[in-house]
Amino acid sequence: MSMPYNFDELVDRKNTNCVKYDASERFFGKADVLPLWVADMDFKTPDFVVDTLKERLEHDVLGYTFRPDSCTSAIVNWLKNRHRWSIKGEWLHYSPGVVPALAFAVQVYTQPGDEVIVQTPVYFPFFSAIKNNNREMVENPLVLKGDRYYFDIDDLKKKISPKTKLLLLCNPQNPGGMSWTESELKELGDICLENNVVVVSDEIHSDLTFPGKRHIPLATVSDEIAQNTITLMAPSKTFNLAGLSTSFLVIPNKGLFDKYDELMKATHVYQGNLFGNIAMEAAYSKGESWLNELMLYIEANYDFMASFFKDNLPGIKPMKPDATYLVWLDFSSYGLKDKELNEKIVNAGVGLNRGVQFGKQGKGFMRINIACPRKTLEQALLQLKSAFAT
Numbered sequence: 047m048s049m050p051y052n053f054d055e056l057v058d059r060k061n062t063n064c065v066k067y068d069a070s071e072r073f074f075g076k077a078d079v080l081p082l083w084v085a086d087m088d089f090k091t092p093d094f095v096v097d098t099l100k101e102r103l104e105h106d107v108l109g110y111t112f113r114p115d116s117c118t119s120a121i122v123n124w125l126k127n128r129h130r131w132s133i134k135g136e137w138l139h140y141s142p143g144v145v146p147a148l149a150f151a152v153q154v155y156t157q158p159g160d161e162v163i164v165q166t167p168v169y170f171p172f173f174s175a176i177k178n179n180n181r182e183m184v185e186n187p188l189v190l191k192g193d194r195y196y197f198d199i200d201d202l203k204k205k206i207s208p209k210t211k212l213l214l215l216c217n218p219q220n221p222g223g224m225s226w227t228e229s230e231l232k233e234l235g236d237i238c239l240e241n242n243v244v245v246v247s248d249e250i251h252s253d254l255t256f257p258g259k260r261h262i263p264l265a266t267v268s269d270e271i272a273q274n275t276i277t278l279m280a281p282s283k284t285f286n287l288a289g290l291s292t293s294f295l296v297i298p299n300k301g302l303f304d305k306y307d308e309l310m311k312a313t314h315v316y317q318g319n320l321f322g323n324i325a326m327e328a329a330y331s332k333g334e335s336w337l338n339e340l341m342l343y344i345e346a347n348y349d350f351m352a353s354f355f356k357d358n359l360p361g362i363k364p365m366k367p368d369a370t371y372l373v374w375l376d377f378s379s380y381g382l383k384d385k386e387l388n389e390k391i392v393n394a395g396v397g398l399n400r401g402v403q404f405g406k407q408g409k410g411f412m413r414i415n416i417a418c419p420r421k422t423l424e425q426a427l428l429q430l431k432s433a434f435a436t
């Protein structure tokens with residue numbers, strides 16, 4: 047099959063102030079690491095996005111702009127076609143990022159001292175969104191059974207108290223890559239409804255499903271659950287444009303929408319920037335076939351890595367994701383302490399995310415980002431082999 051997009055192309059990202067390549071010293075204590083950590087991709091942002099931005103730069107005035115209706119339509123159509131989710135344009139609100147939106151939601155829907163539930167191991171900015179806003183974080187850990195994590199519903203019921211106001215869901219889960227099933231989502235959503243716990247569902251990775259897999263937005267599970275859900279999404283992971291600080295929220299419940307809107311009016315951060323709006327519209331209107339090819343490439347990267355480990359490093363066990371380009375690697379068979387494990391990997395010249403960042407359940411795990419040309423992945427795997435093969 048011929049691929050019009052060349053994901054094998056090596057793009058030199060150094061000296062672009064990019065976090066992944068130019069901040070290694072700060073994160074790993076040395077500059078010379080192959081970075082397979084922070085969640086952006088080493089592939090080119092697709093040409094249909096970049097060309098639209100270039101076209102706009104043909105005009106020499108970069109003054110105030112607004113988000114046009116065509117941008118709203120592009121989001122509405124994308125959600126309908128990709129996720130079978132019919133939304134109304136007036137349910138949409140904006141944020142400069144999903145992490146800022148997590149913090150805004152905590153500020154808007156809870157009071158200092160209220161409890162917010164997280165399901166660990168989970169993307170660590172969930173923790174700071176709660177703690178830095180002086181709310182109480184309550185853990186409802188996921189349960190690891192075989193090759194997948196599951197919700198612990200009995201524990202969730204026990205953890206909900208009269209002070210619990212919010213649950214931060216990660217769907218698909220980072221790390222772990224599970225796309226939660228409809229029945230899992232229904233059970234979780236119903237318990238939150240019964241207890242007046244609003245759910246903030248971070249679905250930033252929703253577009254990045256592996257071939258044959260499907261993402262189910264929590265808000266599509268029932269009308270009642272939709273009324274109790276704030277969904278956070280963005281084109282940033284999907285189309286590699288995180289530097290444009292552009293994301294959106296879907297809030298079907300008018301009361302919850304108005305509360306968010308109040309904060310946005312008070313802070314005036316929702317307007318977005320010219321380039322973010324243009325890129326988002328181009329991505330959602332033209333991105334489908336590029337994205338499908340991207341996920342074929344990422345799945346092939348996963349298969350390559352899984353067979354490399356099987357043949358060369360059977361002590362490292364990858365968890366096959368349903369979605370995301372992030373893979374949770376179980377190193378526990380080596381019996382190393384977190385610090386030793388990380389040092390061994392950094393000394394091998396590879397930069398991964400430490401499992402314990404995601405919660406104590408991440409002990410013995412590391413997270414790898416496989417959204418890179420296969421050559422880069424292969425190089426990192428060979429370096430790991432030199433450190434771990436006995």
Ligand SMILES: Cc1ncc(COP(=O)(O)O)c(C=O)c1O
Nearest residue numbers: 085143144145146169220250293
């Ligand atoms: C689950 C999750 N939410 C949010 C983000 C980042 O969102 P943003 O860059 O829009 O703040 C990431 C990035 O890795 C993520 O994995």
